[in-house]
Amino acid sequence: QRLQTSLQAYPTALESQELWALLSQIAKAAQQRGWHLYVVGGAVRDLLLAPENTVVPLKDIDLVVDSFRSSVVDGAGVVLAQQLQQQYPEAELQVHGEFQTAALIWRARAGHAPLMIDIATARTEFYPYPAANPEVEASSIRQDLYRRDFTINALAIRLTSPQPGLLLDFFGGALDLRRRQVRVLHANSFIEDPTRIFRAVRFAVRLGFTLDAQTERFIRYAIDSGIYADLQAQKERRRLPALQTRLKAELSYIFQADYWAQSLGLLDKLGALSCLHPDLSIDAALWRQMHRVGRWRQRFIDAVGRDMGVAPWLMRLEVLLAKLDARSQIATDLQLPLGSIQRLEHLGSTEATLLAQLQPKQLPSDIYQTLETYDIPTLLLASVRYPKRIGTYVWQYATRLIHIKSPIDGYHLKRLGYAPGPTYRQMLTVLTHAALDGHVVSVDSAEAYLKRHYPLEQLHPQSNPSD
Numbered sequence: 001q002r003l004q005t006s007l008q009a010y011p012t013a014l015e016s017q018e019l020w021a022l023l024s025q026i027a028k029a030a031q032q033r034g035w036h037l038y039v040v041g042g043a044v045r046d047l048l049l050a051p052e053n054t055v056v057p058l059k060d061i062d063l064v065v066d067s068f069r070s071s072v073v074d075g076a077g078v079v080l081a082q083q084l085q086q087q088y089p090e091a092e093l094q095v096h097g098e099f100q101t102a103a104l105i106w107r108a109r110a111g112h113a114p115l116m117i118d119i120a121t122a123r124t125e126f127y128p129y130p131a132a133n134p135e136v137e138a139s140s141i142r143q144d145l146y147r148r149d150f151t152i153n154a155l156a157i158r159l160t161s162p163q164p165g166l167l168l169d170f171f172g173g174a175l176d177l178r179r180r181q182v183r184v185l186h187a188n189s190f191i192e193d194p195t196r197i198f199r200a201v202r203f204a205v206r207l208g209f210t211l212d213a214q215t216e217r218f219i220r221y222a223i224d225s226g227i228y229a230d231l232q233a234q235k236e237r238r239r240l241p242a243l244q245t246r247l248k249a250e251l252s253y254i255f256q257a258d259y260w261a262q263s264l265g266l267l268d269k270l271g272a273l274s275c276l277h278p279d280l281s282i283d284a285a286l287w288r289q290m291h292r293v294g295r296w297r298q299r300f301i302d303a304v305g306r307d308m309g310v311a312p313w314l315m316r317l318e319v320l321l322a323k324l325d326a327r328s329q330i331a332t333d334l335q336l337p338l339g340s341i342q343r344l345e346h347l348g349s350t351e352a353t354l355l356a357q358l359q360p361k362q363l364p365s366d367i368y369q370t371l372e373t374y375d376i377p378t379l380l381l382a383s384v385r386y387p388k389r390i391g392t393y394v395w396q397y398a399t400r401l402i403h404i405k406s407p408i409d410g411y412h413l414k415r416l417g418y419a420p421g422p423t424y425r426q427m428l429t430v431l432t433h434a435a436l437d438g439h440v441v442s443v444d445s446a447e448a449y450l451k452r453h454y455p456l457e458q459l460h461p462q463s464n465p466s467d
């Protein structure tokens with residue numbers, strides 16, 4: 001009932017009907033084939049957590065179809081999604097063949113949230129008994145739920161008959177929701193998939209839950225057993241990319257959230273940052289840098305007047321990795337954007353150059369010339385790490401110097417009688433530097449400056465400015 005009322009009121013990107021009617025339609029299609037359909041995962045968790053009669057904001061709907069091992073070539077989830085897409089051609093269909101999973105995606109439209117419906121096929125491959133056996137009916141969805149991360153994410157609501165609306169709770173998820181705790185399903189879970197450590201922390205912090213004591217012990221056990229070494233071994237076996245992709249996704253969720261500092265603090269306390277590198281931990285200086293980078297990034301954008309093209313979560317991650325010698329290798333393993341990898345790769349030499357060149361009592365044009373060769377994210381990264389020795393100059397550059405231009409341009413040079421050519425660029429640079437140092441403040445003073453440094457009669461003896 002709660003699922004129905006919540007979904008009926010939920011403003012999704014569906015054009016002609018509401019979400020509940022759509023799910024009922026998929027359930028009917030599944031029922032006609034003799035299959036069972038379930039809502040699983042986050043939607044069920046969030047629904048049970050929300051106060052009665054509230055509309056639960058759902059990001060995605062995860063469905064699992066149990067086809068009792070009927071011989072559908074593509075997987076039952078894919079078949080249902082394809083059938084649905086014929087009725088909703090505006091939805092984009094994505095098929096992940098190897099997992100027998102399909103997703104239908106409706107892009108956001110005005111006032112309506114985007115919608116993604118994921119239809120997976122219950123995985124029965126480990127189950128040894130004949131499909132027709134009613135025991136299998138419960139067991140294949142049970143098996144599917146057992147593969148999941150935490151009890152609170154392993155709940156399902158059946159949409160098909162008999163008993164549509166039945167809550168399947170094989171592992172005590174509803175009780176854990178009431179106790180407000182994150183509990184893992186099996187002892188080896190974190191060894192199998194270390195990204196679950198990051199997920200456990202993310203859910204605990206986001207929902208205001210605690211980590212169940214046994215779960216915390218499993219996490220510590222997995223970490224003590226040498227997770228980083230394991231990851232490196234996986235790298236040799238070429239299994240690392242899939243894991244690292246998931247790890248990067250988790251890191252991005254954590255660093256994007258308002259509660260990133262709390263999550264990171266808990267990860268650090270658990271020793272879980274050793275998944276990234278055995279030496280990685282957070283001291284007071286790193287905390288300050290990580291807080292600073294978010295604030296300063298926004299200030300830089302405001303000062304420079306354009307976005308810097310690097311998301312805040314990524315800058316935070318860069319600051320975290322920057323303290324490690326192996327930073328660019330880790331960034332490469334995590335498949336961070338090329339710009340981040342290069343920034344971290346050259347960070348040592350960038351900072352050495354900046355520290356050497358940015359000396360007290362320099363002319364503004366010297367500061368400008370030192371800094372103009374770097375992009376703003378690079379300068380930001382170096383600034384938050386050396387706020388006094390680099391940050392002060394970068395701030396002066398970003399707020400003031402970067403906006404100072406020569407008061408006259410190439411057309412003006414032409415009007416003054418200078419012959420167009422490569423010297424224009426040089427003259428305009430010299431004028432900009434003069435403007436930076438306060439020698440040139442207006443068009444008149446720029447012309448006078450040119451007359452002194454680029455006398456026309458020497459450059460072009462026959463030229464006549466009035467031509």
Ligand code: ATP
Nearest residue numbers: 040041042043059062147148149153154193195196
């Ligand atoms: P959110 O509200 O953050 O989207 P969610 O529970 O929907 O939460 P997803 O990352 O979308 O989280 O995953 C959907 C479901 O897939 C989860 O509820 C969980 O059951 C399962 N799952 C996701 N990642 C893992 C994992 N690494 N190991 C086991 N199960 C997972």
